[in-house]
Amino acid sequence: MIKAENIHKSFGDLNVLKGIDMEVHRGEVVVLIGVSGSGKSTFLRCLNFLELTNEGVITIDGKQVNQKKDNLVKIRAEVGMVFQHFNLFPHKTVLENVMEAPLMVKKLNKVEVEKMAHGILKKVGLSEKAAVYPNKLSGGQKQRVAIARALAMEPKVLLFDEPTSALDPELVGEVLQVMQNLAEEGMTMIVVTHEMKFAKNVADRVIMLDEGVIIEDSDPETFFNHSTNERTLQFLEMVDV
């Protein structure tokens, strides 16, 4: 479904990604973890080309992506992204946030898009907030709208960049619940997160990044209980599992 080969990325002299290989299959939920600065967010941003790689190949549905501007616009429409800080459009209502891309990018019929948007908002439990502006929402609600906005483009894969890191602790659960529902519906997801419970319960695979390379790629059971990798064990000791 989405395959990354030998991805290198540097910012000036700083080599952030040093040759990453990863393949994610349809319907798989992959959690990326690692200490801050390990390159997991950068890698995620390479997958929808918000960062262009210095080297390496990304293949989506068997087609190699060329990093030309026009092409990237098309590819991004198929790869959804949810950000740590939500990045909702503050000048648009919740409903307009969700409708914007299907209307402008896919140029779909407005009546149908509105119907679909209401359906998606219902799915994330925010039907009654459709007419409200984002600044009237809690963090958890904002993030659920952001997920709805990404879903409205019917992406092939959904990328989550620390979706709960900016939330108050009591609001984390509602966002994770929405993500878990999506996973159960068969959405292909790549999630950068520090929520180990989510990794344990929802992920099909857990990938550990360290200093720009993948040091472990295994199922959650193996990762959390039977890892032999020294860095992984160190990391698991630091975080609250």
Added chain:
Amino acid sequence: MPEFILTFVDVFKNTYKGFLQAGLLTIEITAIAVVIGMILGVIFALMKISNSKILQTIANIYITLIRGTPLIVQIMFLYFGITSIIVLDNFWAGAIALGVHNGAYIAEIFRGSIQGIDKGQREASLALGMNSSLTMRRIVFPQALRRAIPPLGNQFIITLKDSSLVYVIGVSELFGLANRVAASNFKQFETFLVVGLYYLILVLIFSALLKWYENKLDVDK
């Protein structure tokens, strides 16, 4: 009652019809200059933040020339420059000069407000598959425009007052008329006091409208 107040009232009574006409002209020149300034402002702001070195340079030259020379010189320059090529009355020459002048300042206002929008907004838009121009038009610029309203309002007030300078090419707007009136009634002090009052009233009305509009936007959001 002091003498000058009586003279003042007298001047006021004798001239208000003319000044109402002239005031209308001032408002028209200002409105045209604001429209031209906004259009040029958006264009040159976008050029300045574009990736093209050529467009950036053109925008920089325009802004530097406008900011580096007095408005009154620009008005004369444009008036004699344009009217040597095409037939244009002094009203339009003045309005266009004021508009071109305005454009440079408005470009800087827009540039600042566009660059002040969180880059996450642009990223979120791109991530949804919107291209750069959709992202600017639908997401970044509408937010930048809201943020630009207070400095823009300030710039419009400056324009209203600066419109007095087109008197040098013979436009009978408020200040131009005041000059003519004072030259014929020899009551310079009272006449300029009257015209000052007219400007003040226009500025106060405009400020009130602006305040109302800003509040309205705040409520909307």
